[in-house]
Amino acid sequence: MSLSDGASDDDVSVPLPREGGSHSGSIRKGCDPFAQTQRSKLQHRRARINQQINKEMRMRAGAENLFRATTNNKVKETVALELSFVNSNLQLLKEELEELNSNMEVYQTDSEAVNVPLIPLGLKETKEVDFTVPIQDFICEHYGEDGSVYDKEIKELMELRQAMRTPSRNQAGLELLMEYYNQLYYLDQRFFPPHRNLGVHFHWYDSLTGVPSCQRALAFEKGSVLFNIGALYTQIGARQDRSAAAGIDRAIDAFQRAAGAFNYLKENFSNAPSLDMSGPSLCMLVRLMVAQVQECVFERVTLTTQDTHFTSQLRLAQEAARVSTQVTGCPLMKDYVPFSWASMVQVKSEHFRALSHYYAAAALCDHTLSAEGDEESEKAFVHFYVSPPTGLTLSQVLQDPDKRRKLGKAHLRRAVIRHEEAMRVHGLCKILRKMDILQDVLSLTHKRSLDKYSELDREDDFDETAEAPEIQSQTHQKPDITPPNFSTVQVTDIFQRLGPLSVFCARARWGPVRVISLQRREGGLGLTLRGDSPVLYIKFDPICPNGLREGDYIVAVDGQDCKWAKHGEVVHMLKSPSDMGVELSVITLHSHDTQVNVSMCVCEFDLNNTTVESFNRKKYRVSKSLNLKNITKANEQTNMWK
Incomplete structure (x- = not known):
């Protein structure tokens, strides 16, 4: 669908609401923009x-x-x-x-x-x-109606x-x-x-x-x-x-x-x-x-995650790395989005990357691996890094407490650096500085990483801290993009008094309303009708006046609107006893840009001998109220959607 004036939006793929369906009442009251909130x-x-x-x-x-x-x-x-x-x-x-x-x-x-x-x-x-x-x-x-009536x-x-x-x-x-x-x-x-x-x-x-x-x-x-x-x-x-x-x-x-x-x-x-x-x-x-x-x-x-098991901490580290990767991948439009948005995205990227290294350090340093848990832990540790630590095998890291401590210390060092970068970016944005909750989160997590690093730091540890490898991001729940479901809110056409939408729409073209006077004769009125909402005149009869044309829609009988009337209701109105006959208001449909095709059963009434013939027609212009499911299916069949 084009949003500009010059393009048509006929082929938009919008689920169509129900016409004449159930309606729980329109909500007409929004919140007051001047309310003191x-x-x-x-x-x-x-x-x-x-x-x-x-x-x-x-x-x-x-x-x-x-x-x-x-x-x-x-x-x-x-x-x-x-x-x-x-x-x-x-x-x-x-x-x-x-x-x-x-x-x-x-x-x-x-x-x-x-x-x-x-x-x-x-x-x-x-x-x-x-x-x-x-x-x-x-x-x-x-x-052709008086607009003030609506x-x-x-x-x-x-x-x-x-x-x-x-x-x-x-x-x-x-x-x-x-x-x-x-x-x-x-x-x-x-x-x-x-x-x-x-x-x-x-x-x-x-x-x-x-x-x-x-x-x-x-x-x-x-x-x-x-x-x-x-x-x-x-x-x-x-x-x-x-x-x-x-x-x-x-x-x-x-x-x-x-x-x-x-x-x-x-x-x-x-x-x-x-x-x-x-x-x-x-x-x-x-x-x-x-x-x-x-x-x-x-x-x-x-x-x-209530437990502090080795594999649980690894999972938290990978989940945090996943958040950082997702946030970093947001293609922010430069010079358009607010500066605070760009700053917040950068703060989150650094913050969650720091958390991933913190949880990696917690997994390595806080847990003593038992013989029974070695196989499970090593299996979880195999895919933990993007590339394994230089000069070390994963089994060596898991079996040697000192190597685990040094690798954990390297992770904490990166965590502290990332936390400090997040706090630096936060301090550069005036809007973010006003957010006390963000300041609290950054300060608490930074202090936690510093305290953990102080616990691992030893006075006799003169070895240069190695560079911690990059953690492989992973999640156990991938986000879904949930499309809007418009059918959850059922509405009724406000202008349904104009008539069934399949005929009385902006895309249809018809002639002016003609009033035809019919006199009752021994053979009846000479009409053969089909369908409902509105009813069509379909068969020529010698006793029928020349004013009626095959395919005319009956919109009123004796001045009573019958656009939405069922077939039987129109037949009853025409057969009502009256010596003066009836007046039909009819229109002739000249063109219609769209047509809804469905398979349905219609009844044909011949008012000459009042017999009823039921038959199935596969393609028929529907002039009754259609529910959302039928309209959606019809649109898919006729390729109206994008």
């Missing part, structure tokens, strides 16, 4: 700065145009001076926004557990959108979007975003033809820089909402209490789902007008989320 204050400040950045950028664009257009040197000097002020203000605003985006502490848990803070992502801000006039005009022009539906849509702007940081907030995302499918089908836009402008701000983007393509709205789903998952993951295994598991699940949302966005949307939804940025976010999943896995292994 730390996170809400932060969100309000972000919105204010985004508006100021937008204003300054408009001023800069106007000044640049004037500078290029004028030939008066004095005016040019004045404009150049104004441009310098505007650029200075923009730089200050972006620095202020970066500081807000770097405020990771607001999203952290209130638990007293001492853990390295996780990196959350702020939500994209957006302006209000007024759908009233564009949708009313489209209904009048395309559907004021209630338009208001409901706008309330849903307004609530979606400030979702609560829990499951209800996620469901609210998914409800609006699913509702956008119906909005796309109802009001966005393939080669025309509705004339609605969607304004969204970059999550990290605050730079505004404006597009008329509904794909941009979909992509931005999907981005916020992923961002909200990161905030939920960061706030979990990771002092217990259950909280760690919830954090793992949240970050895996965040990675899945960003990965889905990367694979299905293109030509993003904002940098935060570009391919490189989304790739970076996916890798960062996976690295944080690995970090939580290490915390769970540390928490659940």
Whole structure:
């Protein structure tokens, strides 16, 4: 799907929500951005700065145009001076926004557990959108109905979007975003033809820089909402209490789902007008989320490893090395991500590498190997290093306590060096220096390694400390990238009064509504009908008036709407006793860009002799409410998805 105005998004691979399915009631209340909570204050400040950045950028664009257009040197000097002020203000605003985006502490848990803070992502801000006039005009022009009749539906849509702007940081907030995302499918089908836009402008701000983007393509709205789903998952993951295994598991699940949302966005949307939804940025976010999943896995292994056995300590060392490798592999976009993010990634890389060497030293120095445990320990030790220690065999290291002590001391030396580097990088970043919990973690682990090194250091040990070999990273739980499951939130088409979506959609073309008066005769009305929701007239009969055409859809009987009526209901309405006959409102479908093909059983009623003939048709334009499973299957069969 393309996020730009010029490209079509017809072939997007989005699981389609259920039409006419079960609906537990729309969530219409988001959190109040002006409420006196730390996170809400932060969100309000972000919105204010985004508006100021937008204003300054408009001023800069106007000044640049004037500078290029004028030939008066004095005016040019004045404009150049104004441009310098505007650029200075923009730089200050972006620095202020970066500081807000770097405020990771607001999203952290209130638990007293001492853990390295996780990196959350702020939500994209957006302006209000007024759908009233564009949708009313489209209904009048395309559907031939009075658009004001649908004021209630338009208001409901706008309330849903307004609530979606400030979702609560829990499951209800996620469901609210998914409800609006699913509702956008119906909005796309109802009001966005393939080669025309509705004339609605969607304004969204970059999550990290605050730079505004404006597009008329509904794909941009979909992509931005999907981005916020992923961002909200990161905030939920960061706030979990990771002092217990259950909280760690919830954090793992949240970050895996965040990675899945960003990965889905990367694979299905293109030509993003904002940098935060570009391919490189989304790739970076996916890798960062996976690295944080690995970090939580290490915390769970540390928490659940009660024994201090040799192999258990080796496993902890390899898990920590795995975290360091994952964090180091995150392709951070230079000059785009906040400096605090880059600093935090570097701090984590050094910190977890130091932990891997600490646990390696603990395994070598703290445990006396028994004869029974030698085979198991040697088997675990074989694949522990990337390359074995120089001049030593693994069996020699395991059997000789002094060699184990010296190798453990080498690991501790590297651990202390890595800890000190992590503390140095931490001290260079003003934002990280304000995070007391991070300072506590780095100080405690550094002191622990120093104390351990002091225990092993001997006065008569004049041998130069050898260089510890690199530890092979390994994990017992590889992170999963969990794609978003939109079917978990069932929605009902807000504009279902327009009629079944298979016929009454923006891609269909039909003639104006025609009213046909039918008089009852001895042979009946002369109609043969098929299907339901809506019912079709399919067979010509000599007594049938010329105003009806084969394939016409019956949309009303005697002024009573029957677009959603079942076959039997329409037959009953036509057969109701009346001496004055009936009036049919019908339309003729001229073209349809998409067609859903399914195998279903329909009943054909011949009103001349009131017989019923049942038959199966493999391909038939469905005009009844389809559930999510059927629509998804139909799309896969017709290659509508990317």
